[in-house]
Amino acid sequence: MQERIKAKAIELLESGVCGRVLGWKTGEFFYDVTPAVFESREEIERDFVFGPFCGANLSKYLIAESRKGGKVGAFLKPCDTYSFQQLQKEHRILPENVYAVGVQCGGMCDIDAIRAAGIKGVLDVEEQGDSLLVHTLYGDKSLDRAAALSERCRVCKSKKILGCAELIGEQGEEQPSARFEQVAELEAMTPEERFAFWRGELSRCIRCNACRNVCPACSCEKCVFDNPSSGAENKAPANSFEENLFHIIRAFHVAGRCTDCGECSRVCPQHIPLHLLNRKFIKDINELYGPYQAGADMDAKPPLVNFQADDPEPSVVRERGTNP
Amino acid sequence: MQKIGVFVCWCGSNIAATVDVQAVSDALAREPGVVFSTNYQYMCSQAGQDMIQEKIRELGLTGVVVCSCSPRMHEATFRKACEKAGLNPYMVEIANIREQCSWIHKDKLSGTEKAVLLGKAAVAKVHLNTPLTAGESPVTKRALVIGGGIAGIQTALDIAEAGFPVDIVEKKPTIGGKMTQIDKTFPTLDCAACILTPKMVDAAQNENINILSYSEVEAVKGFVGNFTVTIRRKARFVDETKCTGCGLCTEKCPQKKVPNEFNLGLDTRRAIYIPFAQAVPKAAAIDPNYCTMLKTGKCGVCSKVCTVGAIDYQQKDELLEREYGAIVAATGFEPISMDKFDEFAYSQSPDVVTSLEFERLMNAAGPTGGTLLRPSDGTHPHTLVFVQCVGSRCDGGEKGKPYCSKICCMYTAKHAMLTREKYPDTEVYVFYIDVRTPGKNFDEFYRRAVEEYGVHYVKGMVGKVVPENGKLKVQASDLLGGQQLHIDADMVVLAAAVEPDKSARPLATMLTASMDTNDFFTEAHPKLRPVESPTAGVFLSGACQGPKDIPETVAQAGAAAAKVIGLLSKDRLTCNPCVARSDELMCNGCSACEKVCPYGAITYIDKEFRGPNRTTLLRRVAQVNPAVCQGCGACTVACPSGAMDLQGFSNAQIMAEVDAICK
Numbered sequence: 001m002q003e004r005i006k007a008k009a010i011e012l013l014e015s016g017v018c019g020r021v022l023g024w025k026t027g028e029f030f031y032d033v034t035p036a037v038f039e040s041r042e043e044i045e046r047d048f049v050f051g052p053f054c055g056a057n058l059s060k061y062l063i064a065e066s067r068k069g070g071k072v073g074a075f076l077k078p079c080d081t082y083s084f085q086q087l088q089k090e091h092r093i094l095p096e097n098v099y100a101v102g103v104q105c106g107g108m109c110d111i112d113a114i115r116a117a118g119i120k121g122v123l124d125v126e127e128q129g130d131s132l133l134v135h136t137l138y139g140d141k142s143l144d145r146a147a148a149l150s151e152r153c154r155v156c157k158s159k160k161i162l163g164c165a166e167l168i169g170e171q172g173e174e175q176p177s178a179r180f181e182q183v184a185e186l187e188a189m190t191p192e193e194r195f196a197f198w199r200g201e202l203s204r205c206i207r208c209n210a211c212r213n214v215c216p217a218c219s220c221e222k223c224v225f226d227n228p229s230s231g232a233e234n235k236a237p238a239n240s241f242e243e244n245l246f247h248i249i250r251a252f253h254v255a256g257r258c259t260d261c262g263e264c265s266r267v268c269p270q271h272i273p274l275h276l277l278n279r280k281f282i283k284d285i286n287e288l289y290g291p292y293q294a295g296a297d298m299d300a301k302p303p304l305v306n307f308q309a310d311d312p313e314p315s316v317v318r319e320r321g322t323n324p
Numbered sequence: 325m326q327k328i329g330v331f332v333c334w335c336g337s338n339i340a341a342t343v344d345v346q347a348v349s350d351a352l353a354r355e356p357g358v359v360f361s362t363n364y365q366y367m368c369s370q371a372g373q374d375m376i377q378e379k380i381r382e383l384g385l386t387g388v389v390v391c392s393c394s395p396r397m398h399e400a401t402f403r404k405a406c407e408k409a410g411l412n413p414y415m416v417e418i419a420n421i422r423e424q425c426s427w428i429h430k431d432k433l434s435g436t437e438k439a440v441l442l443g444k445a446a447v448a449k450v451h452l453n454t455p456l457t458a459g460e461s462p463v464t465k466r467a468l469v470i471g472g473g474i475a476g477i478q479t480a481l482d483i484a485e486a487g488f489p490v491d492i493v494e495k496k497p498t499i500g501g502k503m504t505q506i507d508k509t510f511p512t513l514d515c516a517a518c519i520l521t522p523k524m525v526d527a528a529q530n531e532n533i534n535i536l537s538y539s540e541v542e543a544v545k546g547f548v549g550n551f552t553v554t555i556r557r558k559a560r561f562v563d564e565t566k567c568t569g570c571g572l573c574t575e576k577c578p579q580k581k582v583p584n585e586f587n588l589g590l591d592t593r594r595a596i597y598i599p600f601a602q603a604v605p606k607a608a609a610i611d612p613n614y615c616t617m618l619k620t621g622k623c624g625v626c627s628k629v630c631t632v633g634a635i636d637y638q639q640k641d642e643l644l645e646r647e648y649g650a651i652v653a654a655t656g657f658e659p660i661s662m663d664k665f666d667e668f669a670y671s672q673s674p675d676v677v678t679s680l681e682f683e684r685l686m687n688a689a690g691p692t693g694g695t696l697l698r699p700s701d702g703t704h705p706h707t708l709v710f711v712q713c714v715g716s717r718c719d720g721g722e723k724g725k726p727y728c729s730k731i732c733c734m735y736t737a738k739h740a741m742l743t744r745e746k747y748p749d750t751e752v753y754v755f756y757i758d759v760r761t762p763g764k765n766f767d768e769f770y771r772r773a774v775e776e777y778g779v780h781y782v783k784g785m786v787g788k789v790v791p792e793n794g795k796l797k798v799q800a801s802d803l804l805g806g807q808q809l810h811i812d813a814d815m816v817v818l819a820a821a822v823e824p825d826k827s828a829r830p831l832a833t834m835l836t837a838s839m840d841t842n843d844f845f846t847e848a849h850p851k852l853r854p855v856e857s858p859t860a861g862v863f864l865s866g867a868c869q870g871p872k873d874i875p876e877t878v879a880q881a882g883a884a885a886a887k888v889i890g891l892l893s894k895d896r897l898t899c900n901p902c903v904a905r906s907d908e909l910m911c912n913g914c915s916a917c918e919k920v921c922p923y924g925a926i927t928y929i930d931k932e933f934r935g936p937n938r939t940t941l942l943r944r945v946a947q948v949n950p951a952v953c954q955g956c957g958a959c960t961v962a963c964p965s966g967a968m969d970l971q972g973f974s975n976a977q978i979m980a981e982v983d984a985i986c987k
Contacts (some may be wrong), residue, residue: 047636057549069944081428089915090912090913090914090915090916091912091913091914091915091928091944092912092914148700212672217875219912220910220912220964220965221909221910221912221943221965221967222909222910222965223965224369224965224966227910227965227966230966230975231976231979253964254964257964302919304962305919305962306919306920306921307920309830309833311374
């Protein structure tokens with residue numbers, strides 16, 4: 001797969017379709033793969049990687065790249081294409097300046113999942129069909145790929161590639177996913193238990209802003225948290241809980257636009273399950289206004305900025321009142 | 325720093341009785357920026373306004389806070405007063421310490437505490453106020469009347485008389501509404517058709533009135549003075565301009581078994597029909613649910629007999645878009661369904677009828693030609709039982725309606741009287757909870773029914789009606805006599821409660837006009853603005869606002885027309901300057917605001933911005949048309965980056981108010 005993608009990237013550059021291509025290259029560690037822009041065959045041959053750790057969603061980078069003049073090529077995994085389409089709907093990506101190539105994906109791995117499987121001293125990971133060959137300090141070990149998948153890939157909602165000029169690999173389909181199970185568990189808690197859960201999780205936040213910076217939906221020209229006139233910037237929090245509200249506000253700001261790509265949780269250095277906040281919104285929207293997947297349909301009207309006479313009028317107060 | 329004056333009103337004892345006004349003005353005097361604080365008995369009086377003006381001039385106030393009644397009541401008063409003294413009117417803030425404070429508190433301590441907080445919030449907001457200037461918008465000098473019953477016809481006639489063009493949109497093939505189905509009218513007993521049909525003809529002939537029959541309002545956009553309305557002209561499959569109303573087609577149509585809604589299904593009509601003899605427009609319509617030609621493509625009789633070639637089976641619904649300056653809702657009422665009242669055996673016996681059906685049975689143009697006959701066997705009834713309040717004044721309102729339908733007492737008295745007059749051999753019983761007859765000559769009318777016509781009025785409700793051997797066994801209680809009554813009746817007439825027409829609710833949504841829990845339109849003020857809806861430019865006429873008889877409906881229709889004429893006679897309207905504004909530096913161009921804007925006030929332009937390193941960036945940014953924006957604030961909530969803000973109600977101002985209260 002990696003070789004096919006690299007060949008395509010070189011072809012795009014050399015045929016003049018694109019002036020540069022957006023892909024992935026290895027960072028400090030083999031599992032630390034970062035987005036990168038390639039402008040020559042040499043760079044691609046030397047640095048371009050596509051493997052089980054290319055989780056980074058490249059669509060957000062197209063906001064800036066599509067405005068730099070000339071055409072940019074981009075390799076997008078199925079879930080990235082949802083963000084790609086959503087950002088086009090919001091007029092953030094200029095589609096005429098993008099040549100998107102869809103890349104089918106077998107699910108991305110999580111180094112922590114490999115470590116959790118009891119494998120220590122990992123040096124490198126090699127894909128071997130449905131399993132992974134893990135080179136470690138203590139010799140090679142084999143691991144089922146399914147066991148090494150990140151949470152978001154274990155509950156993958158769709159292998160469908162949307163809005164790309166061409167595909168590498170097979171076109172896939174939307175698939176049943178258990179992604180709301182954990183949300184349902186949280187919903188089943190009492191308000192006190194739920195509050196305690198989130199206090200526990202969010203108390204670890206160090207406000208590094210990685211979640212915001214990686215999130216394709218968080219792409220405002222100026223974030224309210226950086227805006228001096230918003231009243232939220234540089235405001236000394238009264239207590240740690242006020243600081244944690246950052247995540248709640250962020251979840252509100254991306255509600256209805258979040259495609260559930262899961263990047264927020266992937267990049268969180270504190271392992272806070274931030275995606276659960278967004279999934280709660282998605283689940284609520286699905287239940288109240290009918291199934292809606294942000295980015296799936298270029299023409300669908302987002303339910304939160306649309307009004308129909310038969311819209312339900314959920315009352316938080318009323319529903320809380322009936323909650324046992 | 326602003327120089328703020330605080331003026332606390334006693335409102336006589338309305339505020340002063342539960343709020344310590346002296347303590348409020350003292351507390352607010354200590355707020356930052358407040359240079360003057362006082363209290364006075366009636367701030368809205370001339371003396372009170374003079375005091376505010378004097379202090380603006382004397383102290384050079386830059387902001388004014390009036391702690392008084394709701395801004396709905398006197399904000400305009402105080403703004404005007406301050407403007408006269410040279411202060412921008414939008415530098416005035418009202419703290420509502422009456423409706424939201426003194427009236428709902430009994431304890432003076434807590435009332436005072438809350439009044440101080442509300443005052444502090446207003447002071448905090450004034451600090452961030454900026455002078456605003458109102459623009460102007462033009463007025464489209466045409467009115468739309470929705471509903472062509474007596475209310476709509478009267479409103480349209482009055483508006484047209486003043487020289488303004490007006491369109492009537494009526495969903496049925498003819499105008500006239502419920503009044504066309506009524507036989508006689510109380511309290512004078514003149515025939516409804518005799519007084520209504522001349523008005524219908526007047527409306528049709530008035531050159532300022534355009535009747536859009538068999539049409540429905542599909543969408544409403546815009547705002548006062550500038551509405552754009554989409555109207556669906558339903559296909560009637562007959563060319564209205566060609567049809568002469570000769571009625572030949574309605575005689576030859578082979579499909580004879582269509583329930584005739586004009587006679588409430590008591591007889592039948594053809595698939596092509598003219599609703600009744602005096603219909604306006606006098607043009608036939610084809611009922612697509614029954615027409616054999618439209619359903620199977622085989623028939624075409626009406627087309628063959630029509631001498632002017634008016635039949636057009638290919639006709640399609642048409643969408644019409646028109647501009648209006650004012651809209652009048654006159655959607656009227658319907659009697660409620662009798663499904664939930666099976667104790668009266670309405671579904672079991674055709675001889676149990678509603679009062680409106682009874683009107684048709686008494687009417688010369690009705691199914692019996694005006695002779696009162698039992699629907700079941702066509703015989704003359706001897707004993708009639710009238711039941712009042714069927715579905716009206718129902719406790720809890722699960723089965724019926726909690727309100728009094730207002731017209732039933734009078735029409736039941738009318739029915740009883742007419743029955744006794746035409747058929748002196750009948751026994752007529754009326755069961756009632758109360759007889760309510762306020763209105764000119766109304767009580768006299770009811771007393772005549774009892775005293776001159778010998779109608780048996782019995783206080784009490786009918787418990788059960790059982791059809792048995794061609795009779796209706798009526799079991800009822802006589803509360804004054806303290807006994808149970810068993811009457812063998814030939815007919816039972818139910819005075820069904822009235823409810824707003826089903827089309828009113830979706831219409832209210834389109835008009836953004838508010839409704840009460842019973843789906844009656846809400847007036848802007850129940851006493852002082854009874855024909856205006858709270859939405860500017862939308863007016864109310866007739867029973868869509870509440871149950872009404874004909875005299876009252878006509879009076880309200882005229883009043884609504886007067887308000888419309890007042891609006892249309894203006895050339896320009898002053899706009900509200902509290903409209904949205906987008907900060908282009910922060911705008912993402914994502915279109916969220918455009919999607920939620922109910923007025924279509926937001927457009928996008930590509931604008932050049934300076935980028936880093938002397939580059940320019942072309943960015944898509946939102947722009948608000950201040951003449952179209954109504955300041956609802958939906959865009960400010962939808963905007964993810966906070967670029968959209970409402971002037972006069974900015975996010976920062978609201979946060980300052982919240983902070984002032986929570987500090």
